[in-house]
Amino acid sequence: MEYRALSGVLARPSDPVRTRVLVVLLAAPGVAILELVRQQTGTAGFCVGLGLAVLPVPPLMAAFRWLGRAAPGPWRQLLFCCGWGACAAALIAIVANSFATQWIAAATADPSDADQLGSVVIAPVVEESAKAAALLLVFVFRRRRLAGPADGFVLAGFTATGFAFTENILYLGNAFDEDVADGTGVLDSVTAATFFVRIVLSPFAHPLFTVLTGLGFGMAALGRRRRSRIGPPLLGLAAAMCLHALWNSSSRFGEYGFYVVYGCVMVPAFGLLLLLAVRIRQRRLRAVGAELAVYAAAGWLGPAEVPALASMPARSLARSLARRTGGRAAGRAVALYEADAAALALLRHRARRGGPARERDFALHERELLRGLWLRRATAGPALARAAVLEELLPPWFDPVPVPARPVVVPGPRPARAGTPDTGASHGHAAHTDASPAGAADARR
Known part of the structure; x- marks a missing residue:
């Protein structure tokens, strides 16, 4: 499915x-x-x-x-x-x-x-x-x-x-x-x-x-x-x-009413909303980078993937690189990987900030998103790492393909027990307590 x-x-x-x-x-x-x-x-x-x-x-x-x-x-x-x-x-x-x-x-x-x-x-x-x-x-x-x-x-x-x-x-x-x-x-x-x-x-x-x-x-x-x-x-x-x-009602304010409303209200309001849109986009990308760093530390993502996933030009470049080497199917896999990674980051960001989602809902959705990432990581990981290098998002000394510190096991889709915070990796050795909202709060304390 x-x-x-x-x-x-x-x-x-x-x-x-x-x-x-x-x-x-x-x-x-x-x-x-x-x-x-x-x-x-x-x-x-x-x-x-x-x-x-x-x-x-x-x-x-x-x-x-x-x-x-x-x-x-x-x-x-x-x-x-x-x-x-x-x-x-x-x-x-x-x-x-x-x-x-x-x-x-x-x-x-x-x-x-x-x-x-x-x-x-x-x-x-x-x-x-x-x-x-x-x-x-x-x-x-x-x-x-x-x-x-x-x-x-x-x-x-x-x-x-x-x-x-x-x-x-x-x-x-x-x-x-x-x-x-x-x-x-x-x-x-x-x-x-x-x-x-x-x-x-x-x-x-x-x-x-x-x-x-x-x-x-x-x-x-x-x-x-x-x-x-x-x-x-x-x-x-x-x-x-x-x-x-x-x-x-602007046309009813006199001969120049339309131009006054357009220039003094509509254009400034449009400019403010445009500025707000840009800031919302930037904040989302920062949240993606911050939250995915936790999953990278747990072994679910390569360290080089995080800056690439937090950069729209790098994401686009990764899809292009994948299409060149693996065709449209590879490009589609990278696109789905990027979407799942962003969704995972925002899911955790929302839950960590006290969103209305219950812990069990968080664990179930997180587990499925992690599973989708792991299934496509073989294709998407190298493309994103290469894109991070080409976009100069990594320091010169950084090795974009490090040796994994510990194995990661793909979690099954079965639900977690009610009231149990889960990182989605609880069924394997890659479990990392700080990859859940509860764990993040404990780490801050």
């Missing part, structure tokens, strides 16, 4: 039935929302909007994936969040927004007032809540996959990217339909203006809002008390709604 590392913890075995069910559940609202958009924009407008809306999707996905590379999660999980945003969240938003706007217009007999309230009040609440539902599902049913704010950041980014994709189809398609009806030229068209504002100036708008919610869920995943698990997501969601409302 193959196990894969998922953002700091071990994933469950792949389940084709569960995957098919999720695909069907997302495909149904996906077909519905695309048909609704096509009815509003027309077939020609839909095709134009689709072609233009897809342009910012790959760069945004690559940016959020870059942040998660320190402890990579599976594409299946990321695509679920993106699909939820593009299909389920978009369908909820368009139906709820239309219903609310019509109800307000009927109640006030003022369509312009209804549009304003719908844009500034209703849309931020509905849209951010719909996008946050994907994060809530992961938090409730796959909480172990949220190892911290970085995972919430990435999942929220993918969810919002999918939502913005569908919304951009609607806006660009409507703009094209309006231009066709008016016979407007390309340069003076509403389509060009909409493309410039939504695709060029502010492709990060929806991700920026939803990332605040994602950070809240990531912080909640580290909490031990109920208050610390409920408060951060609610605060993050409230902040996302407020920022979204401010952005939607």
